[in-house]
Amino acid sequence: MTDNKNMRSYLLEDLGEEVILNVCVGSACHLKGSYDVINEFKKHIPELKLQSKVKLKGAFCLNNCTSAVSLRVNDFEVDKISSVEVREFLETLAEVKQWNT
Numbered sequence: 231m232t233d234n235k236n237m238r239s240y241l242l243e244d245l246g247e248e249v250i251l252n253v254c255v256g257s258a259c260h261l262k263g264s265y266d267v268i269n270e271f272k273k274h275i276p277e278l279k280l281q282s283k284v285k286l287k288g289a290f291c292l293n294n295c296t297s298a299v300s301l302r303v304n305d306f307e308v309d310k311i312s313s314v315e316v317r318e319f320l321e322t323l324a325e326v327k328q329w330n331t
């Protein structure tokens with residue numbers, strides 16, 4: 231995954247109020263664990279009370295297969311997210327958006 235600093239700056243660019251997380255479930259991403267990533271999001275979104283802030287969706291090939299598991303946050307690509315990075319990703323997102331979790 232892009233390091234935290236880079237992620238913050240590009241998430242800050244213009245996410246708007248609604249944040250849609252599209253996790254790729256295409257073949258390459260499936261093989262690299264996209265369902266584990268989705269399960270971690272399903273676990274941590276409620277734990278961090280982000281259900282009203284974040285929508286989780288599955289997407290077919292995001293044309294970034296060499297960086298599986300691909301995640302798109304609104305219009306921004308986040309490369310190579312793994313299941314162990316999901317919680318930190320959500321915490322960083324909440325911090326950047328100044329949501330109280």
Ligand code: FES
Pocket residue numbers: 254255256257258259260290291292293294295296298299300
């Ligand atoms: S299969 Fe996930 S980006 Fe192509």
